[in-house]
Amino acid sequence: MVLDLVMGLAYAAAGLVAMWRRPANGTGRLMLAEGLTWFLGNLQGFDQPLVLGVGAWWEALNLAVLAHLLLAFPEGRVTGRRGRRTVAAGYTLVAVGGLARALCYDPAADRASSYLVCPGCRGNALLVVDDPDLFAGVDLVYRWAGALLTLRIVVLLVGRWRAGSPAYRRLLLPVGVPVALTVAFVGWEIVYLALPGLLGGTELLPLALSDLSQVAVPLAFLAGLLRTRLRQAGAGNLVIAAGRDPTPDRLQTVLRDVLGDPTLRLGIRRAGAPDRYADPEGRPVPAAGRGRIGAGAAVTPIGSGARPLAVLLHDRALGEEPALLASVSASVALCLRNVQLTQEAAQTADRARGLQIRLLSAEEEERRRLERNLHDGAQSRLVFALMGLRRIGTRWGGGDPTLRAAVDETEQTLHTALSELRDLAHGLHPAVLSRAGLSAALTALAEQSGIPVVIMADVGRLPPLAETTAYYVVCETLTNAAKHARARAVTVGVRTEGVRLVVEVTDDGVGGADPDSSGLRGLADRVAAVGGLLRVDSPAGGGTRIRAELPCE
Structure with missing residues (x-):
């Protein structure tokens, strides 16, 4: 009973x-x-x-x-x-x-x-x-x-x-x-x-x-x-099983395993055709309520709105588990939205990086133009004026002490103006960099440094933006080594590794450099703007090592 x-x-x-x-x-x-x-x-x-x-x-x-x-x-x-x-x-x-x-x-x-x-x-x-x-x-x-x-x-x-x-x-x-x-x-x-x-x-x-x-x-x-x-x-684990950046083929494979339907096809909305969907193999997948589907099959839209993100073409028997289908659809929509946002963020970052590179390239080109104009224009005129003044002083100033003194004073002023103009032109863009390349420019920079600098650079001509960025990395680093690190010697190494230009500057100073300081932060921003990477290793009492990796394609 x-x-x-x-x-x-x-x-x-x-x-x-x-x-x-x-x-x-x-x-x-x-x-x-x-x-x-x-x-x-x-x-x-x-x-x-x-x-x-x-x-x-x-x-x-x-x-x-x-x-x-x-x-x-x-x-x-x-x-x-x-x-x-x-x-x-x-x-x-x-x-x-x-x-x-x-x-x-x-x-x-x-x-x-x-x-x-x-x-x-x-x-x-x-x-x-x-x-x-x-x-x-x-x-x-x-x-x-x-x-x-x-x-x-x-x-x-x-x-x-x-x-x-x-x-x-x-x-x-x-x-x-x-x-x-x-x-x-x-x-x-x-x-x-x-x-x-x-x-x-x-x-x-x-x-x-x-x-x-x-x-x-x-x-x-x-x-x-x-x-x-x-x-x-368990459908909530679909996002984890699919991975951080799942491809449509990977997502379709995971869906087939989760739902137990080897015939399932995932249709992703085509770019430029919001009403058309295709599976990972490129075959068209009908949208819900549109097109013909096979016997025993059904279509489930993924995402809300009149134009869903994707559609699932699956066995009609899965319709007997609506809650499971709803959970899986929500997880797939989350995956697709995450992939979409990641792609959009990457595209935005690429556009921003491209804009930065174009701006830097335009800036460097303008610096070169100003340097050429100063060298070919103002500097040349000052040199001609100095030569003319010397001729005047030789011809008419020999017997007149007052005129001789005025000519000498004017000549000294022209020498000072010419020197300042050359420094200004060099600050805008070193002429040797454009003329002879990075190795020669670094050698000239080392000769002007107040501390001993060993240059190990044997690279050919590189893209102008890569050469200019590498030059300013070394220039700023040498300045910091002399002013703040109290270094006795500096070693500069420049080499190419594949499509990357690697610049390493090492000093024997007191170390303890702050990567967030204004100088190093500005240097890091400049390197990042061209798609590069800057690393600073500066333990207290152990010197400073700065490594910059720059694209040189």
Whole structure:
């Protein structure tokens, strides 16, 4: 009695849970109906003739509901003409065959025909023909028809399994266990009907197997619901499984694993064609509500709005797990949006870097132009003016001390102006850098330094922006070494590594240079503006080493 009560309540509870979680799916209502009809056969234990007769009539109604449930799972409705006819045959067998059986059933004479024994019952109110032989024949036909109908259901379920896609087979797994037990039960039932004496005292074994096969359904269904919830929770790991910068092919592979659908295709919105989507192989994927899709397939949009970010073309069976699809779609939308934002940020950074390089190139070109103009214009005129003044002083200033003094003073002023102009031109852009390249410019810079400088540079001509940036890195570093580090010697190394120009300046000063100081920060910004990298290593008391890596393509 406890086992019987537990099995009926298990169906009813599972049905209520399914109706709560999947209100649009008819599976929950069928499971609840199975739980309620499970107890109809127990009415045969009541000492009321009418109640006993109703119980005898509808004793097998729960089996018909179970057949309906198995053929309707997981969609909640029976699809196909064969399935609908089989369900109708099951209800007809219970309604007609059960009534015929109840009309000639005498519980006092045929106690072995029911799993309930009621010695004190007053009889069956539906009893019309009290003929034990007739009842035995009707009962035999009734049981054989039920066994054949069960075999028919098994054949239909096996056919659905073989014809189903991998995703659909995964949904049918909750039915697989009870079907296997039902096959065992049918075998015992046939043996019992054919050779009842062969089994001896094991007549109730087929009934026990039947109960086990039926109770496995609600347990398996609840396990399926739990698995769906766990998979839904695990869908959040899709972002981690896809990686930080997933390609469409990687994302499609992860989706196939998560959803268990090897036929799934991820359509990404094409650039310049917001209404068209293509999978990683370039094949077009129809959008939701547009285009033709294959039989058994469905399309789920990813992202909100009239133009989603992407679409999923998947097995229609996945539509039975809407919560899982929603979770996966949200995770995919997050991945795609992250990739999109990353690409946009990279493009923005590239544009900004390109703008910086163009501005620096324009600045350096303007510096060269000013240096040339000063050298070819103002400096040349000052030199010519100085030469003319010397000629005037030689010709007319020899006998006049006042004129001689004025000429000498003017000549000195011109020398000072010419020297300042040359320093100004050199500060704008060293002429030797444009004329002879980086190695010669660094050698000239070392000769002007107030501390010993060793130059190790054997590089050819490089792009002007790379040469200018490297020159100013060395110039600023030498200035810092002389003014702040109190260095006694400096070593400068310049070499190329692939498409990078590496400049290293090392001194033996006091160290402790602050990378965030205005000078080094400005130097780092200048290097970063051309796409390079500046590193400062300056332990206290251990000297300073500055390394700059510059693109020189």
